[in-house]
Amino acid sequence: MLAGLVAVGVPILIHLLNKFRVRSTDWGAMKLLLDSVKQDERKVKLDDLILLLLRCAVVVAAVIAFAHPVLKGSANGGEASGPVAAVVLLDNSASMGQTGGALSRFEQAKQEIREWLDALHPRSEVAMILASDSPVPLVAEPIDDAVLLRKALDEAPLSDKGSGLMDSLGMAVDALAATKDRPKEIRIYTDGQRPLLPDPEALRRLAREHPEILIRPILVGAAPAANLGIVSLEASGGIPSPGRLLRIHAKVLNAGPGEAVNVPLEFSLDDGTPAGSLVIPRIAAGSTAEGVIAFSFPAEGPHALTALLPADALLADNQRSLAVEVARRKDVVVVNAGSVTGGFVAKAIAPVAVEEAAKFFLAPLPAEMDELPGLLAQQELPFAVVLCEPQEIPAATADLLDRYLAKGGNLIVFPGAGWQGGDGLLPAALSAPIGEGTPGVTWQGRGLTHPVTRLWNDAANGNLGSVVLMKHFPLDLRAGEALVTLSDGKPGVAIGHRGAGSVVLFAAPLQAEWTNLAIHPAFVPFFQRLLGELDRGAQGGLNLRPGEVFRKILKPEESGKNFTLHLPGQGGERSGGQLAASTEGTVLRCEDTWPLGIYRASVEGEPVAVFTVGLDPEESRLEQIPAADLAEWTTVPREAIAEPVQSRTVVLKDFLPLLLWILVGLALVECGMAYRVTMAR
């Protein structure tokens, strides 16, 4: 369009043509005319020259204004002045809620995006994506509707989600795929948290695969001075029941640069009833420390226990809740209770005097294998089934148990001495027994990490290392983990998840010639803790991360009834609907798990579930990826760029508005001057 500058010749051409288009005449009053010319010649020439220059300047200004001149800049520096196609990735993970002053990082990012939009060329097209571990498009395809873009930006919410970038980048690259005629850009507004990009190589690869796209990370705010966050809140011990003490473990991360001392934690139950407090004496920088309190729930039913830290830069991780189903009584079916193992197991389930067994929260129900179909067909399923010394699990029984596990049941297996097979359900395969005639192996006694066994890291609680297996079935893990490890490093107890439930497999029956576990002092507490762990596994669906789906299978008679869901926060929103029956049963389902906090579900006024949504612990780690690293990961080496000059040219700010004003000014001056000259003549 700058070729239009040739139009500046038009006023000059007109000026010259006028000079050549001459008429002539005889004249008598030459003296009068000569005197007049002498008087005015200089002024007239000056006026004409100024007018000619003004007219040329008007033409030049008009051409330049509409040609949108550009200046070349560095590939990674400067801002585009011509139209671009851009995708804005706005990090709305929970860590963007951190504040260092009046505005949170999220609001700062929005402000910077607004300023960039204001400076953007009006014909640019922009898409917007909320970037997190589950990105959401605000404006899926690039558009040039500035009003819509600003509205979408203004309404963009901060979320409680974890950080993540690669999925968002993939969406951005797809959004730009159709753009052909202008520079492409992806602008990432983020706090640059480490968890944002666990694999920098993935980012490098993407940048190399798309050299035509300028990827520009924009770090919002500096790293905060300090942040403490509750990264986990768990219960350990047995099954929660009214009045029964549980150990509540609260783990706190110190994400700041310095040591944190005397960190207070407050606990509250349900609607805020104080439930205790503790002080963590010292947490080193970058480390976590655990505080433990003992707590008993006062009544059966769904409850939530909340731990609270003092407010700091990131509020979202200063509070975490734990949802717990407190049951009055749970039934445990003991199959083949007449066996040696069955006797010990029944005692471990209800380790109380006979006369108190009826009131105990766990009730062992003796049954035979052929009674299982009837027991598992009941509406109210038992909490767990313990198979004591089966020689095999027949296929029909396996199918039955599989369906039971799918509904959240739990299975514990002590294989019989003549185990023959049918271990398709089990978390490990059993090989032929070994150990006869050897000293045997023992359970691991120290360095225990599993929630069931770590209690015994404290020697005051005993020593699991004195549990001996004179003979055992070697376990080959398939779909589970080792709950107990043997001294030879192999699993001694395997646990795995199947359906909504769990399966636990011991390496030996509870017979004296196989193991001393049944008579070990740790057996009963171990078994109680195992049942508690199975219960927590069942209750694992009660404590979710943002975006995870809550499901609970209710009683069949609840089908068709109205349910209400109360969302977190004072005056929290309510949603609801009607429960419907499905092949699994009557399922209460909630997919919108974005606000952090405690959710309460009720059916026709009766509470049926409490669940919590907690922050991804990684969001508490506010350590920032250095800007130089981000730049290096997103910069494509020149040899990798196929068409570097054209696609990587960065233009400076457009001068159109200024030039238009200059154009108007020149035109006004020219008109005024032409009028003045005309009047003068």
Add this chain to the structure above:
Amino acid sequence: MNPPEFDLLDPEAVSRGDALGIMARKIVEGYRVGEHRSPFHGFAIEFAQHREYSIGDDTRHLDWKVIGRSDRYYIRQYEQDTNFVTQLVVDGSASMNYGSSKLTKLHFAKVLAACLAHVILLQRDAVALALVDEKVQDYMPRTDSPGSIQQIMERLARFQGSAKTSLGESLLQVSREARKRGITIIISDLLDDEEGLARGLERLTYGGHEVIVFHTLDPHELTFPFDGTWEFRNLEGADRLKISPADFRKTYLKNLEAFTARVRATCEKFQAHYLLVDTGKNLAETLSGYLAFRQKAAR
């Protein structure tokens, strides 16, 4: 109101004596000068004698002093004939050859002179003719014979003028030719040496002449209406000037106004009558307007 044919002045006709004569007569008859007193009559006319009043004489000429002294009614009689002459001076300098239409200033001047000669001779006054440019090119001494009108027309028609001009020198010569005082009518654009004009006027008025100046200018010289780019060729020299006239119009008109003001002032200084004539305007109207003024002044 004059018949419309008197508005048209045909340059070709002006160049032929007979046609010029006819034209002049038509213009003058249109004014009906024949029915009026000569406007050039009664000025600077010498008292000759008394005669006794007869019924019907013009009472304006009663000599009241004599009536007061003698109680008799006597009329003053004046010298009219051979002691009173009107000199017509027509400038034929090159600049007079300019005309924005086909009628030049010189054409106009000839017609005007022809009309004036006609008027004067009809009134049985004497007229002399001086055709001048840098000097008196042709001089016709005074005549009061109506038959000499044809000769006057012929001379006017033949007169072409030259490239040079010196009106002042010409006027000096004319003043020497006119032995008796009378009226001198100058028809010129006066685009000449202003000092020379002043000397000429001074000499004429010193000699007792009444001077009337018809300052004839073309409409374009008066309004300078040119647009675009023009080359002006000097009629009185070889120089040329290429300009955008619109650029200088204002200043030119200002200078023209100053020029005519100076000329008027010069005329007034020497008690000469000044009349600015636009050659684009109707000559009959111009003439009749001036003659009517003269008549009023004569009372």
